[in-house]
Amino acid sequence: MGQDVRELLWGDAARPPRGRPAGLSREQIVAEAIAIADAEGLQKVSMKRVAERLDCGVMSLYRHVDGKEQLVALMHDTAIGPAPDLSADRGWREAVAEWARATRAYFLAHPWALPLVTEDRPVGPNEVSWLDQGLGALESTRLSGAERLAAVMVVNGFVRGGVQPEVQESYAGAQWFDFMADPRARERFPNTSALFADGSMSYETPELSFEFGLQVVLDGLERRIGDAA
Amino acid sequence: MGQDVRELLWGDAARPPRGRPAGLSREQIVAEAIAIADAEGLQKVSMKRVAERLDCGVMSLYRHVDGKEQLVALMHDTAIGPAPDLSADRGWREAVAEWARATRAYFLAHPWALPLVTEDRPVGPNEVSWLDQGLGALESTRLSGAERLAAVMVVNGFVRGGVQPEVQESYAGAQWFDFMADPRARERFPNTSALFADGSMSYETPELSFEFGLQVVLDGLERRIGDAA
DNA sequence: ACCTGAACACCGTTCAAGT
DNA sequence: ACCTGAACACCGTTCAAGT
Numbered sequence: 035m036g037q038d039v040r041e042l043l044w045g046d047a048a049r050p051p052r053g054r055p056a057g058l059s060r061e062q063i064v065a066e067a068i069a070i071a072d073a074e075g076l077q078k079v080s081m082k083r084v085a086e087r088l089d090c091g092v093m094s095l096y097r098h099v100d101g102k103e104q105l106v107a108l109m110h111d112t113a114i115g116p117a118p119d120l121s122a123d124r125g126w127r128e129a130v131a132e133w134a135r136a137t138r139a140y141f142l143a144h145p146w147a148l149p150l151v152t153e154d155r156p157v158g159p160n161e162v163s164w165l166d167q168g169l170g171a172l173e174s175t176r177l178s179g180a181e182r183l184a185a186v187m188v189v190n191g192f193v194r195g196g197v198q199p200e201v202q203e204s205y206a207g208a209q210w211f212d213f214m215a216d217p218r219a220r221e222r223f224p225n226t227s228a229l230f231a232d233g234s235m236s237y238e239t240p241e242l243s244f245e246f247g248l249q250v251v252l253d254g255l256e257r258r259i260g261d262a263a
Numbered sequence: 264m265g266q267d268v269r270e271l272l273w274g275d276a277a278r279p280p281r282g283r284p285a286g287l288s289r290e291q292i293v294a295e296a297i298a299i300a301d302a303e304g305l306q307k308v309s310m311k312r313v314a315e316r317l318d319c320g321v322m323s324l325y326r327h328v329d330g331k332e333q334l335v336a337l338m339h340d341t342a343i344g345p346a347p348d349l350s351a352d353r354g355w356r357e358a359v360a361e362w363a364r365a366t367r368a369y370f371l372a373h374p375w376a377l378p379l380v381t382e383d384r385p386v387g388p389n390e391v392s393w394l395d396q397g398l399g400a401l402e403s404t405r406l407s408g409a410e411r412l413a414a415v416m417v418v419n420g421f422v423r424g425g426v427q428p429e430v431q432e433s434y435a436g437a438q439w440f441d442f443m444a445d446p447r448a449r450e451r452f453p454n455t456s457a458l459f460a461d462g463s464m465s466y467e468t469p470e471l472s473f474e475f476g477l478q479v480v481l482d483g484l485e486r487r488i489g490d491a492a
Numbered sequence: 493a494c495c496t497g498a499a500c501a502c503c504g505t506t507c508a509a510g511t
Numbered sequence: 512a513c514c515t516g517a518a519c520a521c522c523g524t525t526c527a528a529g530t
Contacts, residue, residue, distance in 0.1 A: 081504065093505085093515045102504060152378040152423070154431045157439060162452050169454035179463030181475060184425075188476040191424020192417050194381070199416075202383045210386060223391055225398035234408030246410060246487075247417040254483030258475075310523065322496045322524085331523060496529080503522060511514080 058090055060098040064108045068144070071109065076146035079106075106150065111158025113144045117167035126259070127252055129171035130189060134248055137164070137193045145201035148194065176262035185255055196247050200240045211235060287319055289327040293337045297373070300338065305375035308335075335379065340387025342373045346396035355488070356481055358400035359418060363477055366393070366422045374430035377423065405491035414484055425476050429469045440464060 066087045070079045081102060085092040099105045118136050120129040141148050168186040177185060199205040211230060213219045220227040229235045295316045299308045310331060314321040328334045347365050349358040370377050397415040406414060428434040440459060442448045449456040458464045 080502085082502090091515050096505080097514075149378055149381040152381045152427060154433050156433070157442070159442070159448075159451075162442065162448070162455060166452040166455045169458065173454065179458045179461050180468075180472065183458055183463055184472045184475045185479065187424050187428075187472075188421050188479055191421045191427075191476075193420070194424060195416050195420020196413075198381060198420075204383050204385070213386070213388070213391065219388075219391070222388075223395040225402065226391060226395045229398065229408045229412055232408050234412055239409075243409065243413045243416075246413045247420075250414065250417055250483035250487055251480065252483070253486045254479035254481070257482045257486070258479055309521085311521090320496045325524080326495075494530085496527105498526095498528090500525075501523095504520095506519075507517095509514105509516080511512100 058088060058094060058098060060108070062088060063095055063098055064105065064112050067105055067109050068113050071146040072144060076106075076150065079109075081105075103155070107156050107158060110147050110150055110155075111160045113147060114140050114160050114164065116160050117164040120167050120171045126172050126175055127256065130168070130185075130252060130255070131248060133164075133168050133171055134189050134193050134251075137190065138197050138244060141194070141197045141201060148198060148201060151194070175259045177259060178262075181258070181262070185258075188255075189251055192247055192251050196244050200244075208236075287317060287323060287327060289337070291317060292324055292327055293334065293341050296334055296338050297342050300375040301373060305335075305379065308338075310334075332384070336385050336387060339376050339379055339384075340389045342376060343369050343389050343393065345389050346393040349396050349400045355401050355403050356485065359397070359414075359484070360477060360481060362393075362397050362400055363418050363422050363480075366419065367426050367473060370423070370426040370430060377427060377430060380423065401488075404488045406488060407491075410487070410491070414487075417484075418480055421476055421480050425473050429473075437465075 063084060067079050067084050070083055070087070081092050081095055084105075085095055088095075095105075099108065118132065120133060122129075165186065168189070169182050172182045172185055175182070199210075202210075204210050214227065214230050220230075226235075292313060296308050296313050299312055299316070310321050310324055313334075314324055317324075324334075328337065347361065349362060351358075394415065397418070398411050401411045401414055404411070428439075431439075433439050443456065443459050455464075
C-alpha cells in the first residue's frame with residue numbers, strides 16, 4: 035500500500051507513454067465519478083456506470099486506476115481540492131474559523147464525502163494540505179505539536195458532526211423524528227421530546243447551530259492557548 | 264419509512280404468533296451479524312454469512328428483518344445499547360464527560376459502527392436514549408433547547424473524530440504517514456512534517472489526546488453556560 | 493399459512509483472448 | 512505491447528414453488 039499511496043500522491047510521473055491516442059485519462063474518470071456521486075449519491079457510482087459515461091469498456095478503466103477503492107479515494111481528494119491558504123496575518127482564531135467554514139462548505143457541496151471520510155482509506159495530497167493548513171493556523175500559539183494536532187481534530191470532528199444533519203435528507207425531511215409521534219416515545223425520552231415540542235429540533239437555522247458550535251470550540255481552544263502562553 | 268421506524272423502535276408487539284417452533288429470532292440474527300462485524304468487519308456481514316452461521320436458508324432471515332439496511336440499523340442500535348444514566352447529582356461537566364467517554368468506549372468496542380453512524384439511516388430507540396441522556400446532562404444549565412442540542416452535537420462530533428484514528432488500522436500501523444517518506448512531501452507540508460519529526464503523530468497516547476480534546480470542548484461549553492446564566 | 497429454493501439483476505475483478 | 516471482452520465469484524432481493 036505504501037507504494038500505492040505515494041503513487042496516488044505524486045502520481046502521473048510515469049504514465050504509459052505510448053499506444054493509443056489515449057482517449058481516456060485518470061482525471062476524466064475521476065471527474066465523471068464525482069459527477070455521478072454529486073447527482074445520485076456514492077452508491078450509484080459503479081465501474082460500469084463510469085465506463086458507460088465515457089463510452090469505453092469497463093476494464094479500460096483499470097488502465098488508469100487500481101480499482102474501486104483507489105477511485106473513491108481519488109474522488110475525495112480531487113473534490114476537496116487544496117486547502118485555502120490561511121497563512122495571512124489574521125490571528126489563529128479567525129484562521130481556524132475559516133478553515134472550519136471551508137470544510138463545511140466542502141461537505142455541503144459533496145455530501146457523499148461525509149460517510150467516506152470516516153472509513154479507513156489511503157490519504158491524498160489535498161487532504162494532507164488541509165491538515166497542514168489547519169496546523170499552520172495554530173502556529174502562532176504556544177500549543178505543543180501534539181496539542182495542535184488534537185486541536186485540529188477537535189475542529190474537524192465538530193464540523194463533520196455539525197454538517198451531518200444538514201446533508202441528510204431524512205433529517206431535513208423530518209423522518210428522523212417520526213418516532214416522536216408515538217406517545218410512549220415522548221414519555222421515554224422527555225428531554226428530546228421537550229426539544230421537539232418547542233421547535234428546537236426543526237433545524238431551520240443550520241448556520242446558526244454551526245456558528246454556535248464553532249464558537250464553543252474556539253472558546254475552548256482560546257482558554258487552552260491562553261494557559262499555554 | 265415512518266411505520267418501519269416505529270416498528271423498529273417498539274418492535275416485538277405483533278410478532279407472528281403461530282407456526283414453526285420458531286428456531287429463528289430477530290435477536291439471534293442481529294447478534295450473529297454483530298459477531299461477524301466485531302471479528303471481521305462490517306463488509307464481511309452478508310445475508311448469506313449470517314444465514315450460514317444460523318444454519319438456515321438465506322431467505323429465512325427476511326421473515327425477521329426487512330432487509331440488509333434494517334439489519335445494519337438494528338446492529339448499531341443493539342450494540343450501542345441504552346445510554347448510561349447520567350441523572351445522578353454530579354454537575355453538568357462531569358456528566359457530559361462521562362457521556363463522551365462512554366460513547367468513545369462504544370466505538371472502541373465496535374469499530375465498524377463508526378463509518379455507519381455517518382450514513383443516512385433510521386434511528387433506533389437506544390440511540391435516541393443517548394441523545395436524551397446527553398440533553399439531560401445539560402438540564403441544570405441555562406442553555407436554550409437549541410443550544411443544548413448543538414452542544415450535544417459538538418461533543419458527539421468530537422468523540423467520533425477523536426476515536427477515528429484509534430480504531431483505524433492504517434493509522435495505528437503508520438501506513439497513514441507513508442507519504443512522509445517522500446522528501447517532496449516534507450517540503451510541501453512543513454507543519455505536518457514537523458509534527459511527524461518530533462513524534463507528535465505517533466499516536467501512542469490516544470487517551471491523552473482524547474482527554475485534551477474533551478477538556479477543550481468542555482471549557483468552551485463552560486464559557487457559554489456561564490454567559491447564559 | 494408458513495417457509496425457502498431457484499432465479500434475477502446487479503457488483504468488482506481475474507484472466508486470457510483479442511488486436 | 513496494449514487493450515478489453517467473457518467469465519467468475521460474489522452481492523441483496525423478488526417471486527413463485529414447495530410443504
